[in-house]
Amino acid sequence: MRNLIEFLLRYNAFFLFIALEAFAVYLMVNYNDHHNKVALHSSSVVSGALMKRFDSLQDYMRLKTVNDSLANQYNRFLNQDTSAYYQHRTEIHESNDSLYERNYSYLSAKVINNSTDRPNNYITLQRGSKHGIESNSGVLSGDGLAGIVLKTSKNYAVVMSLLHRDMRVSAKIKRSQHFGSLVWRGNNPRIMTLEAIPKHAKVVKGDTILTSGYSTKFPADLMIGIVKETKIEPGSSFYTIDVELNTDLTNIEYVNVVKNLMRNELLELEKSVKNE
Numbered sequence: 001m002r003n004l005i006e007f008l009l010r011y012n013a014f015f016l017f018i019a020l021e022a023f024a025v026y027l028m029v030n031y032n033d034h035h036n037k038v039a040l041h042s043s044s045v046v047s048g049a050l051m052k053r054f055d056s057l058q059d060y061m062r063l064k065t066v067n068d069s070l071a072n073q074y075n076r077f078l079n080q081d082t083s084a085y086y087q088h089r090t091e092i093h094e095s096n097d098s099l100y101e102r103n104y105s106y107l108s109a110k111v112i113n114n115s116t117d118r119p120n121n122y123i124t125l126q127r128g129s130k131h132g133i134e135s136n137s138g139v140l141s142g143d144g145l146a147g148i149v150l151k152t153s154k155n156y157a158v159v160m161s162l163l164h165r166d167m168r169v170s171a172k173i174k175r176s177q178h179f180g181s182l183v184w185r186g187n188n189p190r191i192m193t194l195e196a197i198p199k200h201a202k203v204v205k206g207d208t209i210l211t212s213g214y215s216t217k218f219p220a221d222l223m224i225g226i227v228k229e230t231k232i233e234p235g236s237s238f239y240t241i242d243v244e245l246n247t248d249l250t251n252i253e254y255v256n257v258v259k260n261l262m263r264n265e266l267l268e269l270e271k272s273v274k275n276e
Contacts, residue, residue: 102261103219103260103261103262104219104258104259104260104261105258105259105261106140106256106257106258106259107127107131107132107133107256107257107259108254108255108256108257109125109126109127109131109133109157109254109255109256109257110125110126110127110253110254111123111124111125111126111252111253111254111255112124112125112126112156114161114249114252115161116161116163116189116249116250117189119165119186120164120165120166121161121163121164121249122150122158122159122160122161122164123139123146123147123158123159123161123252123255124156124157124158124159125139125156125157125158125159125255125257126155126156127155127156127157127257128152128153128154128155128156128157129152129153129154129157130154130155131155132259133149133152133157133257133259134149134152134259135149135150135151135152136148136149136216136217137149137217137257137258137259137260138217138218138257138258139159139255139256139257139258140218140222140255140256140257140258141247141249141252141254141255141256142254143223143246143247143248144222144223144224144225144245144246144247145162145169145211145218145222145224145245145247146159146161146162146247146249146252146255147159147160147161147162147164147167148160148167148217149257157257159255161249162184162192162245162247162249163184163186163189163249164184165183165184165185165186167182167183167184168181168182168183169181169182169211169215169218169224170182170211170212170213170214170215170218171194171209171210171211171212171224171243172209172210172211172212173197173201173203173207173208173209173227174207174208174209174210174221175207175208176201176202176203176207178197178198178201178203179196179197179212179214180194180195180196180197180238180241181194181195181196182194182195182209182224182243183195189248189249189250190244190245190248191228191242191243191244191245192224192225192242192243192245193240193241193242193243194209194227194239194241194243195238195239195240195241196238197238197239197241198237198238198239199232199236199237199238199239201239203227203230203239203241204227204230205227205228205229205230206226206227207226207227208223208226209224209225209226209227209243210222210223210224211224216260216263216266216267217258217260218258219258223246224243224245224246225243225244225245225246225247226243226244226246227241227242227243227244228242228243228244229241229242230242
């Protein structure tokens with residue numbers, strides 16, 4: 001208590017100044033119309049700016065909910081699309097049998113780690129085996145392909161990104177249906193190379209590149225990108241085609257993992273033929 005009294009006595013001039021200033025402001029605001037209007041206007045401006053900042057903060061906090069909602073909606077769309085089903089009908093006049101059986105299912109997952117600046121890049125997902133994710137499953141972004149599941153744990157999965165030198169994707173030219181292998185040369189994260197397209201095929205800049213469906217990982221006709229440049233090396237019988245990816249892998253937040261429900265049946269059949 002004694003220290004408090006000594007403190008107040010030492011700085012009594014300062015506290016007196018503050019009190020007089022506050023009293024002067026009070027008199028100006030309450031007994032002068034001009035200053036009263038100025039004070040009201042100033043308080044309105046300040047409160048308006050604060051409310052605007054608060055609204056912006058609320059909008060930012062809602063972004064995660066919005067992103068989750070969009071990812072779930074896109075996942076529902078993929079699961080309902082006809083490309084996710086196997087068509088049983090073989091004749092137009094059949095009417096008793098079911099037309100479709102589900103061939104693919106999709107599971108949305110959040111990206112929690114991603115690299116794009118290395119020769120071999122990976123994506124880590126916050127979903128694992130307990131959620132139904134399996135190795136060798138295709139992974140899609142909202143705009144195209146993202147990679148292939150390499151390994152899973154109970155709660156996480158590591159994906160071999162498209163931007164990996166061991167990546168091979170069976171792809172085709174939409175207009176001509178010629179197909180080849182899509183690979184990454186390790187340079188531009190938006191450019192991959194389509195190989196094994198014969199030079200007698202007509203390929204032009206702007207051609208659309210799609211998945212061929214010649215694998216158990218991706219359904220056919222998924223968007224990959226467009227032809228940016230074509231060339232034929234001297235002595236070669238095939239094009240070297242630069243494909244600009246539709247997916248920007250440097251900013252993906254959510255993906256959809258493809259599960260081929262008929263994969264095991266197909267692999268067992270092909271294996272039995274090879275063993276004969």
